[in-house]
Amino acid sequence: MTKQMGKVAFIGLGVMGYPMAGYLARQASAVCVYNRTSAKAEAWVKDHGDAPASVSSASSPGAAAADADMVFLCVGNDEDVRSVTLGPEGALASMVSGALLVDHTTASPALAMELAQACAEAGVGFLDAPVSGGQAGAENGALTIMIGGSESDYQRGIPALECYAKKHALMGGVGSGQLAKVVNQICIAGILQGLAEGVHFAQQAGLDVDAVVDVISQGAAQSWQMNNRANTMAKDDYEFGFAVDWMRKDLDIALRTARQIDAKLPLTALVDQFYGDVQAMQGGRWDTSSLLRRLTRRPG
Numbered sequence: 001m002t003k004q005m006g007k008v009a010f011i012g013l014g015v016m017g018y019p020m021a022g023y024l025a026r027q028a029s030a031v032c033v034y035n036r037t038s039a040k041a042e043a044w045v046k047d048h049g050d051a052p053a054s055v056s057s058a059s060s061p062g063a064a065a066a067d068a069d070m071v072f073l074c075v076g077n078d079e080d081v082r083s084v085t086l087g088p089e090g091a092l093a094s095m096v097s098g099a100l101l102v103d104h105t106t107a108s109p110a111l112a113m114e115l116a117q118a119c120a121e122a123g124v125g126f127l128d129a130p131v132s133g134g135q136a137g138a139e140n141g142a143l144t145i146m147i148g149g150s151e152s153d154y155q156r157g158i159p160a161l162e163c164y165a166k167k168h169a170l171m172g173g174v175g176s177g178q179l180a181k182v183v184n185q186i187c188i189a190g191i192l193q194g195l196a197e198g199v200h201f202a203q204q205a206g207l208d209v210d211a212v213v214d215v216i217s218q219g220a221a222q223s224w225q226m227n228n229r230a231n232t233m234a235k236d237d238y239e240f241g242f243a244v245d246w247m248r249k250d251l252d253i254a255l256r257t258a259r260q261i262d263a264k265l266p267l268t269a270l271v272d273q274f275y276g277d278v279q280a281m282q283g284g285r286w287d288t289s290s291l292l293r294r295l296t297r298r299p300g
Contacts, residue, residue, distance in 0.1 A: 005029065005159055006069040011061050011084050011091060012105070013040045016131065016138045017074035020104070023141050023163040024072070025051035032056045034064035034084070065091035065099075070160055074104040074131075077249055078111045085115060097123030100156050104145075106130045106185075106246075108253050109175035112148060116174040125153040128174060129161070130181035134242055142166040146184070148176035182257055185250040188288070189271040191225050196291035199233050203296075209234035229289040236296070241287030248275050 005028040010021035013035040021044060025031045031053045035041040041057035048055045058064035061084040065071045071091050075081055081103060085091050095101065101124055103115060112128035119126035127149040137143040145161055145168040147154055154170045161168045171180045198221075202209045213230040216222075232238070251272040258265045277294045278286065286293070 007032070007067060008160065009034070009058075009064040009068040009071045009091070011035075011064060011071065011073045012075040012080075013044050014074065014076075015135045016104070017072075018044060019135075019138045019141075020072070020074060020143075020164045022048055022051070024160060025053040025055055027159070027163050028053045030054040030056070032058050032064045032068065034058045034061050060089040061085070061091045062089045062094040066094040067096060068099060070100045070102060070157065071095060072102045072104060072160070076105070076246075078107045081105050081107055081111060081115070086118060092118055092122050092124065095122060095124050098125075100125040100127070100153060102127045102129050102157055102160070104129050104131050106181050106250055106253075107178060109178040109182075109257060112175040112178050116149075125150070125156065126174065127153050127157055128177040129157075129168075130177055131165075132181070132184050133166075137166075138164065144168070146171050146177045146180035148172060148174050148178060148180075178253075179257070181250075182254045185247070186254055186265065186268050188225065189247070189251060189275075190267050191223050192229070192288055192291050193267075193271045193274065195223070195225050195230060196233065196289070196295060199230060199292055200295045203234070225289070229287070232287075233289050233292045236293070238283065238286035238290040238293065241289070243285045244275050244278050244288055244290060245284040247288045248272065248279070251275070 007030040008024050008028045009032045010017060011034045013033060021033055025048045033041050033044050045055050045057050073081060075084060101119055116126045127147050129145050129147045131143045131145050133143040141164045143165045145165045147170045171177055199209055202212050210231055217226050254268055274291055274294055278290050283290050
């Protein structure tokens with residue numbers, strides 16, 4: 001069990017942040033939350049009113065971060081991160097010197113460097129710490145966290161990270177966490193396209209997809225995506241999970257970064273185009289396993 005922490009703030013209560021903040025409420029002495037939609041923050045406070053921590057919500061990111069030992073972010077993209085951290089009502093405007101800012105958003109490595117500089121000027125520590133594991137991982141406290149920053153800041157953050165992580169590791173200096181998340185998304189995109197083609201082939205061949213997956217998932221083809229998505233793909237069910245819109249945002253980061261470092265990502269670029277096809281089918285909010293839908297061309 002992690003040792004109890006002092007006051008923390010959590011900014012961004014989406015499908016990931018909502019349960020992550022809940023795990024912090026089990027260990028911190030106080031948790032103050034902020035969400036752009038205030039009703040979501042109020043609901044979180046109500047849901048966690050019996051937590052060991054004192055829980056509250058704030059009307060701005062800065063108000064939530066005031067006097068907090070650690071501030072956590074989990075929002076949508078680079079601009080969302082800037083909007084809740086910088087400026088007169090941003091978290092950094094009220095964070096005390098010596099506090100720690102942890103960004104769980106999947107954002108660009110360049111933004112991580114920008115935030116680290118702003119934090120250094122404010123005397124605040126910083127970790128870029130994107131997560132993997134999806135909504136289920138957040139709800140079960142079983143996320144994987146890839147971290148960039150200093151060893152000392154990482155050590156300070158460990159008690160909090162262990163509240164909702166099954167695995168966390170320091171990848172290197174600032175930006176390294178985001179770079180590692182790029183690797184994660186590249187691998188997932190390729191696996192999902194292969195899985196979509198495999199399921200499609202099985203269907204066209206008249207095979208029982210569930211039976212095939214039950215066998216091959218015990219061999220070299222096994223993956224998290226196969227174990228958790230093959231059956232729902234076979235049922236043409238995509239109204240859940242990690243949205244295509246968010247995956248395209250992540251793959252854009254991957255492809256832009258690849259150009260900067262001269263990395264070759266031909267498959268990633270191709271799968272990104274395929275996700276564009278899914279968006280054109282009005283599937284932007286479908287789960288990323290919906291790559292199969294563009295092969296079957298069934299309407300939504």
